[in-house]
Structures are given as C-alpha cells and as structure tokens.
C-alpha cells in the first residue's frame with residue numbers, strides 16, 4: 001500500500017515541477033517577442049531622424065547604433081533595399097551582405113511594419129523600416145537570449161535537483177511516519193492475535209492509549225480479548241462444576257446401584273410377606289387397610305429406587321429409524337387405561353405423513369409416559385390431554401428439519417418459578433414424587449440431539465414441546481444436569 005502511494009506522490013511532484021518550468025519557458029519566449037517589437041519601435045524612433053538626413057555624419061550614426069546596441073544587448077544592422085549592410089554595431093559586418101533569412105524579413109518589414117521571427121534556439125530577429133520609405137532602409141535587431149536561456153536552464157536544473165531532494169526526503173519522512181504510526185501497530189496486532197489464537201488470553205496491545213483510529217482499534221482488541229478471557233474463565237468454572245456434578249452423579253449412581261441391590265430383595269420379601277398376611281386376615285379386619293397402605297409405600301420405595309438408578313446410570317440411546325407415532329401410541333394406551341377415579345380424555349392429533357425418525361423407542365416412550373403421568377397428575381376430577389405430532393421442514397434459518405411432539409393438558413398449570421425449576425433433579429411438588437421424571441426426560445431428549453421446552457399458566461394447563469432432529473445425531477450429546 002505504501003509503495004504505490006509514495007510512487008504516485010513522487011510522479012505528481014515531478015509532473016508539477018516540469019509543468020511549472022515549461023510555463024516559465026513559454027513566458028520567456030513571449031517576452032522575447034514583445035521585447036523585439038518594442039526594440040523595433042524604439043530603434044525606428046531613435047534612428048529615423050538621423051537616417052533621413054543625408055548630412056548626418058557616419059560617426060553619429062555609429063554612435064547611436066552602439067548606444068542602442070548596448071541598451072538592448074543586441075546587434076543592430078542598418079540595411080539597404082538589397083539587404084546589404086550599410087552600418088552595423090559590429091563594425092566588421094559593414095559592407096557585407098546579410099543572411100538570406102534577414103533579407104527575407106527585411107522585405108516583409110518594408111511591406112508592413114516590424115517583422116519578428118525566432119531564429120535558431122537562442123536568437124530572435126526583429127526587422128523594422130527606418131526613415132522615409134523612399135530610402136528603403138531597414139534596421140535588423142538580433143537579440144541574443146542565449147545567456148538568459150542558459151540561466152533559465154541552470155535554474156531548471158537547480159529546481160529539479162531541489163525538488164528531487166525534497167521528494168526523497170519527503171518519501172523517507174512519510175515512510176518513517178507510516179512505519180511508526182501504522183506498520184508497527186499492525187505487526188504487533190498480528191503477533192498478539194496469533195498468541196491469542198494459541199490460547200494466551202493475557203495479551204494486550206501497547207498502542208490502545210493512542211488518540212486516533214489505530215488507538216481505537218487497539219482498545220477494541222484489548223476489550224475483546226478481556227471479554228474472551230472472562231468467558232473462558234466462566235466456561236472453565238462451569239466445566240469444573242459439571243465435572244464435580246458428574247463425579248457426584250457417579251457416586252450417586254454407585255450408591256443407588258448398591259442401595260437397589262441391598263433394598264430390592266428384602267423389599268420384595270417384605271411386600272410378599274405382607275401380601276400373605278393380608279390375604280389371611282378376614283375381610284372385615286381393619287388391619288387389611290393398614291397393610292394395603294404398607295404395600296403402597298413399598299411400591300413407592302421401589303419406584304424411587306429404580307428412578308434414582310435410572311437417573312444416576314444414564315444409558316446412551318440405541319437409535320432405530322422407526323415411526324414416532326407408533327412409539328407414542330404405546331405410552332398413550334398405558335396412561336389411558338390407568339384407573340385412578342379421574343375422567344381424563346386423551347386426544348391424539350398425530351401427523352400421518354410423519355417421516356421415520358431415528359430414536360430409541362424405549363427411551364422416547366419413557367419420556368412421553370412421564371409427560372402424560374405428570375399431565376394426568378395435574379388434572380383434578382376431569383380434563384383433557386392432547387398429544388400431537390407434526391413435521392417441521394425448516395424450523396429456523398439454516399436449521400435441519402425436525403419432528404415436533406407436543407403434550408398439553410388442561411390441568412392446574414405452574415407458576416413461572418416452578419417452570420424455571422422443573423427440569424432440575426429432585427424438584428417435586430408431589431408427596432409421592434421423586435422429582436426425577438422431567439430431569440430424565442430432558443437428558444434423554446438431549447441425548448437424541450433434540451430440545452424440550454414448556455409453557456404453562458396457572459389454572460389453564462401446561463404445554464410441553466419436544467423437537468427431535470430427522471437426521472441422526474452424529475455425536476451423542478450428554479448433558480449433565
């Protein structure tokens with residue numbers, strides 16, 4: 001960038017200098033022509049009296065010619081009609097015949113008034129009639145401007161030398177200034193960017209306090225690096241939290257597995273024994289109801305243990321390309337036939353043209369079952385649950401097509417605070433709930449590369465939306481909650 005800039009500057013200065021000198025030269029030549037004209041008139045005025053008087057002594061004529069010659073710094077020659085030299089300020093020319101060029105000019109001058117012509121590079125000849133026309137005398141004034149022109153040439157050489165020196169100096173100064181003001185900061189910026197790219201977030205450029213655009217660039221760069229450093233620290237912090245949670249979950253998993261092993265078998269034994277005792281009691285015995293309660297508690301403990309086990313030991317999905325509508329149907333039927341004294345209508349709105357979807361049918365069935373049980377739990381007395389599916393070819397710009405699965409209910413709904421917490425493990429508002437249902441749902445959906453979201457309003461119901469990608473996820477996404 002700098003080289004073409006300086007080159008253009010140099011050519012520009014050179015052209016300007018050259019043009020100024022050419023103008024000066026033209027003006028000088030114009031001056032010479034004007035000078036010739038004036039000298040012609042002056043000579044005519046000064047000599048005509050002497051020429052027309054035949055008694056004028058030759059010495060006086062010579063004296064006048066020499067005087068004029070000195071004044072004009074020119075050679076003066078008085079010519080007859082044939083162009084022969086009668087008198088000349090240069091005595092040696094007297095009696096000789098003059099050049100054909102001056103003779104031609106003399107003829108021209110006799111017909112009109114002074115004739116002027118440039119002759120050669122440094123000479124100009126002005127010829128002017130002098131005295132009465134009958135005498136046919138003309139005066140040739142040969143101006144020699146070689147000295148002036150030589151001075152002009154010297155001046156031109158001087159100007160060009162000075163201009164070239166200035167151009168070189170100016171170029172060096174411009175290059176020096178550009179180097180300090182632009183080149184060095186750009187090099188530093190490149191160096192710092194490559195360090196930042198290698199992960200060194202402590203870099204900062206030194207020119208950020210300059211009060212110009214380069215300084216602003218430096219400030220922006222330093223701010224950007226600071227922001228990235230903070231984000232990076234935050235990411236590291238979150239990563240550490242996730243690692244801790246993962247370690248925590250792993251230990252819960254081990255604990256849960258151990259507990260399940262230790263509790264499951266005795267619990268099955270207790271439940272079986274209670275069954276036997278209960279069956280042996282007469283139908284009217286009040287203890288039958290108490291034993292029924294104990295049985296329910298045993299079932300609850302069993303469920304909590306298996307939920308905990310399920311949450312703490314996640315299994316990666318085993319993807320099969322299958323019909324999602326069919327997977328849903330299993331879950332819906334199971335919840336539909338639940339008998340808990342409520343009148344709940346389950347409405348299906350399933351898209352028949354749904355493309356086959358890569359998913360783990362068991363896991364997705366578990367997700368839908370959890371959502372349907374929650375919806376049923378939220379309905380008191382009677383209500384409606386709506387299950388719908390639809391294909392969304394382009395959910396947003398540059399996003400792959402998805403299948404949308406919606407479970408909505410006309411139940412109690414949730415407060416915004418509850419909505420903010422429902423995917424966290426162990427959050428529950430139910431007496432018998434473990435609070436792990438939705439946490440497991442979210443993890444399964446995440447592992448399928450999908451997303452789950454919810455909208456809810458108190459006393460109006462809730463609306464859960466799951467989006468699953470139609471193309472299989474290249475890499476399983478494990479989200480630690």
Ligand SMILES: Nc1ncnc2c1ncn2[C@@H]1O[C@H](COP(=O)(O)OP(=O)(O)OP(=O)(O)O)[C@@H](O)[C@H]1O
Pocket residue numbers: 307370374375378409411412413414418422427428429430432433434435436437438439461462
């Ligand atoms: N459809 C819904 N309507 C209203 N509240 C809901 C709904 N679904 C979930 N919730 C709220 O979210 C909480 C968490 O639900 P989640 O399924 O995770 O646990 P849970 O149902 O309480 O217990 P479980 O582990 O047995 O499923 C519920 O206790 C309930 O307060």
Ligand SMILES: [Mg+2]
Pocket residue numbers: 370373374433437438
């Ligand atoms: Mg639940």
